[in-house]
Amino acid sequence: MTGTLFGLGIGPGDPELITLKAHRILTRVSVIAFPAPERGPSLARRIVAPHLNGTQREIAIRMPLEAGRFPAPEIYDNAAREIAAVLDAGTDVAALCEGDPFLYGSFAYLFARLSTTHRVEVVPGVSSLTAAAARAGRPLALKNEVLTVVPAPLPDEAIAARLQGRDAAVILKLGRHVGRVRALLGQLGRAADARYVEHATMASEQIAGLDEAPDPAPYFSLILVPARP
Amino acid sequence: MTGTLFGLGIGPGDPELITLKAHRILTRVSVIAFPAPERGPSLARRIVAPHLNGTQREIAIRMPLEAGRFPAPEIYDNAAREIAAVLDAGTDVAALCEGDPFLYGSFAYLFARLSTTHRVEVVPGVSSLTAAAARAGRPLALKNEVLTVVPAPLPDEAIAARLQGRDAAVILKLGRHVGRVRALLGQLGRAADARYVEHATMASEQIAGLDEAPDPAPYFSLILVPARP
Secondary structure, eight states, X not given: OOOEEEEEEOBSSOGGGSBHHHHHHHHHOSEEEEEEOSSSOOHHHHHHGGGOOSOSEEEEEEOOOSTTOOOOHHHHHHHHHHHHHHHHXXXXXXXXXXXXXXXXXXXXXXXXXXXXXXXEEEEOOOOHHXXXXXXXXXXXXXXXXXXXXXXXXSOHHHHHHHHSSSOEEEEEOOGGGHHHHHHHHHHTTOSTTOEEEESTTSTTOEEEEGGGOXXXXXXXXXXXXXXXX | OOOEEEEEXXXXXXXXGSBHHHHHHHHHOXXXXXXXXXXXXXXXXXXXXGXXXXXXXXXXXXXXXXXTOOOOHHHHHXXXXXXXXXXXXXXXXXXXXXXXXXXXXXXXXXXXXHTTXXXXXXXXXXXHHHHHHHHHTOOSBOTTOOEEEEXXXXXXXXXXXXXXXXXXXXXXXXXXXXXXXHHHHHHTTOSTTOEEEESTTSTTOEEEEGGGOOXXXXXXXXXXXXXXX
16 A cells, blocks of 8 residues: 655644644654755744654755746656655655645645656645735635736736736735836836735734835745725 | 634635634634525534534524625624624624635625724635645646636626636636636637536535536536646
């Protein structure tokens, strides 16, 4: 019997915003895997640290974690190989995913490599989008409003095209793009009601108007743009 | 000391997909409030039923719960008044919200009425969007893809405008609009890769290609449209 790979959504940062299901799986598996920067500690591991018992084998998947840079396919190839060996030995693995595994998460690349050959179960999690909205006291979308999620590294024209109408929007992955996006929102007349949210639900959380957003902003930051009335 | 109103995201349907935080609050408050149809049982209450101890006072907020119909403001006015009286007596209230409170949830209307006069805390939850993606094995968005969330009751032109490009999309609140939306996706060349998901993570879950989607579909159903390569 081969093991199961769980793609565990661990939520936006507050360790209490993990689901009962992810918590149950996390505390029962004997191997966890998680994305980690090329050097230094993993944010995903830090989020679940209060729930770990210290006996689990840990597979850190080292990769570049900056806005606009994507890890080389070989990084996922190697991680998938290492995880497959554990599964083939009959052991379950929980891959930790900040927020939700299938919303801009790197788990999709492990899923693509392993789901045809192994049992893989995806456990959805609370995303940073709804966590930011909750913390800022700003509903994301109501009634029949359209909500568009736009990565900030896209070109100006691509961002503007999604913000020209009345749709609500969340602009993600700000990083060094925060000044550009702020200027663009100003030109489109959508800056006044927008809110900047960084590290929603973490101890380092910041919520501010666009004027006070740091430049550059961290990778885990976003701008909430309400629908135009 | 007045009480706190908690807007509790209770997740998409599986009772185990509630967060540890929502579970803690749910099991400690003495009053819960939840949306319920004009007649019959509440889905939100059913989702959390395994976690209730049977001693809590329950406030059912009766309202029309069909795609395209929105409750009259008086329904929220009355519910807010009833909840405010409990809070003013120093008792906390947990308002149950399917999925996430601020993503197309009716909690936004209680929040608008009570957050300026009372302590209100919003606890984000797992949304049906990411739950459907997890269950269908379909990532919602990768890298710098744009993701657009479109309510099906919108006119054809409004839906088509968001689906003409390459963006990934989720089409929500299908109800009696499923045939219309299916035809539209066909015309736009986006039907083949789309997946229909109903009641994600519930016992009644259905996942199918667009051809097999029921017509009409339930309110809690959606179509996942992947980004065009």
